[in-house]
Amino acid sequence: MSRRVVITGVGVVSSIGTGRDDFWSALIKGESGISKISSFDTSDFSNHYGGEIKNFNPEVFIERPKLAGLGRASCLAVSGAMLAVRDAKLNLEGIDKERFGVAMGTTMAESQIFQEVNENWVKKGEGAINPDLICRLPANVLSCNVAIEFGLKGPNYVISTACAAGNYAIGYAYDLVRTKKADMMLAGGADAFSRIAFTGFNRLLAVAPELCQPFDKDRKGMLVGEGAAALVIEPLEDALNRGADIYAEIIGYGLSCDAHHMTAPYCEGIKEAIEKSLQEAKLAADDVGYFSAHGTGTPSNDKEECLAIKKAFGGYAKKLPVSSIKSMLGHTMGAASAIEAVTCCLVLKNGIMPPTINFKTPDPECDIDCIPNTARYAKVDIALNNASAFGGNNACLVLKKYG
Amino acid sequence: MPEDKIVITGLGVISSNGIGKDAFFEGVFSGTSGIKPVSLFDTSLLKVKTAGEIKDFSPQQFLGPKGLRTLDRSTKLVASAAKMALDDAGLNITEENSRQAGIAIGDTLGSISSISDFDREALTEGPRYVNPALFPNTVINSPASQVSIKFNIKGFNATLSTGFSASLDAINYAVDMLKFGKAKVVLAGGVEELCIQIFLGFYKCGFLAGSSGAAGEICCPFDKRRNGVILGEGAGILVLETLGSALKRQATIYAQVRGFGNGFDAFRINRYNPQAEGLKKSMRLALEESGISAQDIDYICSGANSSPDGDAMETAGIKDVFGQSARELKISSIKSMVGECFSAGGVLQAIAALAAIEKQMVPPTVNYQEKDPACDLNYVVNQASNCKIDNVLINAFGPSGCNSSLVISKFNNN
Numbered sequence: 001m002s003r004r005v006v007i008t009g010v011g012v013v014s015s016i017g018t019g020r021d022d023f024w025s026a027l028i029k030g031e032s033g034i035s036k037i038s039s040f041d042t043s044d045f046s047n048h049y050g051g052e053i054k055n056f057n058p059e060v061f062i063e064r065p066k067l068a069g070l071g072r073a074s075c076l077a078v079s080g081a082m083l084a085v086r087d088a089k090l091n092l093e094g095i096d097k098e099r100f101g102v103a104m105g106t107t108m109a110e111s112q113i114f115q116e117v118n119e120n121w122v123k124k125g126e127g128a129i130n131p132d133l134i135c136r137l138p139a140n141v142l143s144c145n146v147a148i149e150f151g152l153k154g155p156n157y158v159i160s161t162a163c164a165a166g167n168y169a170i171g172y173a174y175d176l177v178r179t180k181k182a183d184m185m186l187a188g189g190a191d192a193f194s195r196i197a198f199t200g201f202n203r204l205l206a207v208a209p210e211l212c213q214p215f216d217k218d219r220k221g222m223l224v225g226e227g228a229a230a231l232v233i234e235p236l237e238d239a240l241n242r243g244a245d246i247y248a249e250i251i252g253y254g255l256s257c258d259a260h261h262m263t264a265p266y267c268e269g270i271k272e273a274i275e276k277s278l279q280e281a282k283l284a285a286d287d288v289g290y291f292s293a294h295g296t297g298t299p300s301n302d303k304e305e306c307l308a309i310k311k312a313f314g315g316y317a318k319k320l321p322v323s324s325i326k327s328m329l330g331h332t333m334g335a336a337s338a339i340e341a342v343t344c345c346l347v348l349k350n351g352i353m354p355p356t357i358n359f360k361t362p363d364p365e366c367d368i369d370c371i372p373n374t375a376r377y378a379k380v381d382i383a384l385n386n387a388s389a390f391g392g393n394n395a396c397l398v399l400k401k402y403g
Numbered sequence: 404m405p406e407d408k409i410v411i412t413g414l415g416v417i418s419s420n421g422i423g424k425d426a427f428f429e430g431v432f433s434g435t436s437g438i439k440p441v442s443l444f445d446t447s448l449l450k451v452k453t454a455g456e457i458k459d460f461s462p463q464q465f466l467g468p469k470g471l472r473t474l475d476r477s478t479k480l481v482a483s484a485a486k487m488a489l490d491d492a493g494l495n496i497t498e499e500n501s502r503q504a505g506i507a508i509g510d511t512l513g514s515i516s517s518i519s520d521f522d523r524e525a526l527t528e529g530p531r532y533v534n535p536a537l538f539p540n541t542v543i544n545s546p547a548s549q550v551s552i553k554f555n556i557k558g559f560n561a562t563l564s565t566g567f568s569a570s571l572d573a574i575n576y577a578v579d580m581l582k583f584g585k586a587k588v589v590l591a592g593g594v595e596e597l598c599i600q601i602f603l604g605f606y607k608c609g610f611l612a613g614s615s616g617a618a619g620e621i622c623c624p625f626d627k628r629r630n631g632v633i634l635g636e637g638a639g640i641l642v643l644e645t646l647g648s649a650l651k652r653q654a655t656i657y658a659q660v661r662g663f664g665n666g667f668d669a670f671r672i673n674r675y676n677p678q679a680e681g682l683k684k685s686m687r688l689a690l691e692e693s694g695i696s697a698q699d700i701d702y703i704c705s706g707a708n709s710s711p712d713g714d715a716m717e718t719a720g721i722k723d724v725f726g727q728s729a730r731e732l733k734i735s736s737i738k739s740m741v742g743e744c745f746s747a748g749g750v751l752q753a754i755a756a757l758a759a760i761e762k763q764m765v766p767p768t769v770n771y772q773e774k775d776p777a778c779d780l781n782y783v784v785n786q787a788s789n790c791k792i793d794n795v796l797i798n799a800f801g802p803s804g805c806n807s808s809l810v811i812s813k814f815n816n817n
Contacts, residue, residue, distance in 0.1 A: 044530050069672065097669070098684070107542055108518065109564070118522045126448075126603060134604035135673050138511050139543055139564035144803050148669050153681065156667040156805055157572065158564040160510070160543035168561060172576070175583060196522045199530045200538030255559035255585070259501065259551045262539035272502065272557070390539055391548025393560050 005177045006402060008244040009088025009232030010342040011080040011188075015051040015225060016328055019083055024346050026328070028375045030357040033329050034212065034223055039112075040195045047207045051225025051330030052193045062149075071110035071136045074145040076228035076335070077190035081146045084186060088232035088244060092150060101154030101182045102143045103173045104230075105165025105189035106334035107389075109139035109158070112192045142190055146230070154182045163294075163331065164387040165189050166229065166338030167395035171253035173233050183238065189338035190228035197333065198224045204263065206298050212331075214295035214324035214356050215302050215370040217363035222296040225330030229338035231345070236402075247345035248383070248399040252280030258392025265301045265388055270294075270308035273394035274386065278312075281382075281398040286316040289380035290347050292340045293370075294388045295324020295356065296331050301388065306366040321378065323371040327357040337387035341397060344383035348401040351379050409578045410814060412654040413492025413642030415484035415592075416754050418741050419455035419635055423487060428758040431766035432787045436740045438622055438633050444599040451606055451613045453620050455635025455742030456597050466553070473536045477513035478546040480638035481594035485550045488590060492642035492654060496555050505558035505586040507577040508547040509569025509593030509746040516598035517541050546594055558586040564746070567706070567801030568665065569593055570639065571749035571809050575663040577643045588644040592750040597636035601745075605634055608673075612709060624707035624736040624768050625714050625782050627775035632708045635742025639750035646816070657757045661695070661794070661810040664688025668804040675712040679720030681806040682798065686724045689796065689808035697725045699794050700732060700810070702765050704752045706798040707736040707778075708743040715777040717798060722780070733790060735783040739769045749799040749807065756795040756811045764789050 012019065015033025016026035026033075033051045042048040053076075058067055061079040070078065081102075085092070108114070113133050120128040143158045155176055161168045166189030173187035201207045201224060208221035239246055254276025258269030278285065294305055302324075310317040325343055326332075332339055347353050352375050359372035385397040414424055419437025421427035430437070437455045446452040457480070462471055465483035474482070485506075489496070496504050517540035525533040539545055544562040551560045559580065563572045570593025577591035595601075606614050612631035613620035622633040649656055666684030668676040676682075690697060703721065707714040714736075722729045737755045738744075744751055755766055764787050771784035793813045800806040 046531075098666075101667070106564075108514075109543070111518075114515075114518055115522060118519055118526060121519075122523050122526045126599075129603055129607055131604070131607035131609070134608055137515075137604070138566055138803070140511055140566040140569075140803055140805065141672065143565070144667070144672055144805070147667050148672065148804070151669045153667050153669050153684070155665055156565065158511075160562045160564040161560065162542040162544050172579075175579060179579075179583075196518060196525075196541060199525045199533060200521070200535065200541060202530065203533055203535035203538060255505075255561075256502075257506075257548070257551045257557050257560035259555045259557045262545065262548060262552070269557070389544070390542045391544050391560060392551065393544065393548065 002178050004236035005174050005233060005250045006236045006239050007231050007233055007247045007345055008239050009084040010247060010345055011083025011087060012229045012339055012342050013056060013076050013080045014227040014329055014339060015053045018056060020087055027325060027354040028352055030355045030373060031328060039193055045202055047202060047209055049210045050223055053226055070145055071113040072192035073110050073190050074141055077104055077142050078145055078149050080188060080228035081186050081230040084230040084232050096183060097151050098153045099183035100152045101156055101185050102147045102152055103157040103169040103185060103187040104142045105159050105169035106139060106142055107162045107165060107191050108194055109142055110137050111194035111196055113137045115195050146186060161393045162389035162391060163333055163336055164389035164393045164395040165334040166336060167385060167387045167397050170231060170341055170397055171395060174250045177233055177235055185233045186230050187233055188230035189335040191226055191333035191335050193226035208297060211358045212297040212327050213358040214297045214327050215363060215366040216359050217361040219297050219299060219302060221298050223330035225332040227332035227335040227339055229335055229342045231341060246402040248348045249402050251398050251400045253277050253397045254280060256394045260392050263390055265304040266392060267304040267307035269392055269394050270305055270388055271311045273396040274308060274312040277396040277398050283382060285313045288320060288382045288384050290353050290383040291320050291322040292344050292385045293322050293324045294386050295326050297326060303365045306368050309368055317368060321353055321371050322368050323354055323356045325354055337385060341385050344385045344399045347380050347383050348399060352377055408646035409581050409643055409660045410646050410649050411641050411657040412644055412649050413488045413494060414754055414757060415487030415491060415640045417457055417480050417484050418637040418751055419457050420740050431737050431755050431758060432764055434767045434769045436769055438742055443597055449606060451611045451620055454597055454633060457636055474549060475517045475540045476596040477594045478549045480596060481546045482550050482553055484638040484640040485554060485590055488640040488642050494642055501555045501557040503558055503587040504556045505580055505589040506547055506550055506556050507561045507573040507589060507591045509563050509573040510543060510546055511564040511566050511569050511746045512601050513546055513594055513596060514541055514543045515600045519600045565805045566803045567745060568749060568799040568805040568807035569746035571799045571807040574809060578660050581643060581645050587648045590640050591643050592640035593747040594638040595636055595745040595747040597634060602634055621770060622709045622739050622742060623770040624709045624739050625778040626771050627773040629709040629711055629714060632710055632743040635744040637741060637744040637747040637751050639747060639754050656814045658760050658811045659814045661812045662689045662693030663809050664692060665807040670804055673802045675716045675802050677716060679716045681804060682717060682720040682800050683723050685806040685808040689810050693810040695794060698728050700796045701792045702759055702795045703732055703734045704756045704795055704797045705734050705736040706800050708738045718778045718780055730781055732781060733765045733783050734780055735765055735768045737766055752797045756797055759792050759795055760813050763792050
């Protein structure tokens, strides 16, 4: 009844590199994508750093006439999807596009268009609202633009579960393929660098001045980032038939909601999602070889996530290698768990785990093995990809090495 | 198999033509229009002045006096609808069953006013002075998340932002999660609020009736005079559960969710596909999943919203899928009364479908006068019509290319 489902292509657009190979080599070297913010003036803020993608040229991926109709988040999403399709060596001509769908996660979708609309409004009044911008603004444009680029007519979803959205989208795509509601899905997440998010996190006093230091005793907060990632998801049988390279098999995922607080992370809800994911995948805690943490670098997130890890993994928690690539990218919002899912695929495939960089001082409240500062070789069979979000949304995805 | 059948055991609805089940049912059957002059914001400088605005809404009535101050309108609407739905279903979410309860909400524009207000305050007052308590409202999932917090829903919390089809997609997501065994009960539906930002956006894009030309502001689906949409707002929540769960707690069953289909028109954003390919596909898939034939559908609760191309597209799609029986089918659009509620549109139609099944009556398309050769089917116009209704097909579609169809059937336990 249920089909086995695998990932056969990955695409990433990030502040440390665009495309699988550039992204991965930067990740393993522990390079940081954090820089001084240039997309807007930060002089009224007390912080000035973020994970903007500085050298991204959408014209490399998208034809110029089409670009005019796309906001930055759509550009990132379409480019990520294009990289994934190429990576999967898909011959789009030979594929049933009626059964090929898209599921994208996001927090705020086209936030930069919002900002432009609001700036015009504040400066020049309501009359200055530009209808061309309005048409590019609703969140559903993300999955629509990806589908239109490739002519995909299958299920089409934007799932807006904030910073866990990538995992929600990948999880649902897995369900759709597993239960034969689709034969192939492009799933992932995208968010553009957002002045609104930067303002809000600053007002919540959650932003670090310059460094994102997950699990460090002196961690000072998160850094706002941007990016996109997409994964090609298909049935194992089809992948084998077309001789595809398989990154990983998706063997389950767990969702939970804290029902506790809009912004405060909560260990019980995080633990619940991890445990559900292990149950669905029929795994024991010590089967897990790598744990990609949500690890935002805020004092409360890392503390609560570590508590959840200890509750879910028991005695194995201290042995479990855990890292947060947000130390390098900052928090890419709705793209985060999708980029982290790509990371898990590459960990399984390449047998190297990326580090948590900027780690100096251990925190007794985060006494886990966070792979500090240097990547580590290890044969990993099972990777967990954990994500949490505003609203208490938690989602944890289980990937298994194939073959 | 009781775990394979998904039933609806509760509903909550807030719309411009009725707050609560009884008022909404009465409103749609009597052909009452909720479309009136807008009072939420100033329209004096615009050519369009009406919308399906919800008047006399008091969230305190449903949610109590506390904790409402920082919630946005979408959140108050959907949380109130959720409270009604839970009460209607006689469902008590406790520590014991909260992990088996989920929520799936269709919401695409719901946070636009919150995002815009927050950002404009930061731009005018300076980023150090904007109220941080309003920041959580800027994420699109905040209405759904606040419902989880209020009612202790811990199983999962999903927001689907697929525009016009969002609440049908959310209902389908809920059905999927129930069938996959990831929850025993799910609150599913959608919400969209009326605000100056969305109103101006639609107005400036020329989507609103009366925003250009001389035809004026009329919401008259399928009528030759139609000239664009009248915006609306609303929230609807259904309590969905497996038949097993409903029987175990001896719940009253409104109807069964029979099947769903969707299809994307990879055509062009903001243009309806005149061939209706995506909508034809969604209707066919919904029938297929329901295991019934086109002839078994008694009523189509249409997504037509008085836009010239959209109504014609749905009509063409129905003719293609239903063939000979297309002309015998009863078809109507409640959007003639509540306006285009976008992400909430589908669930309001679904609730109208439940009304139709319960009362064996089709709600009318109001404001219908002039026949259009491009829309020449058997629409139920201006007055409700009694007939046998076992199976209802609900369509939701828009110019973004997302098309979804849902079949809801009279419950029959055999």
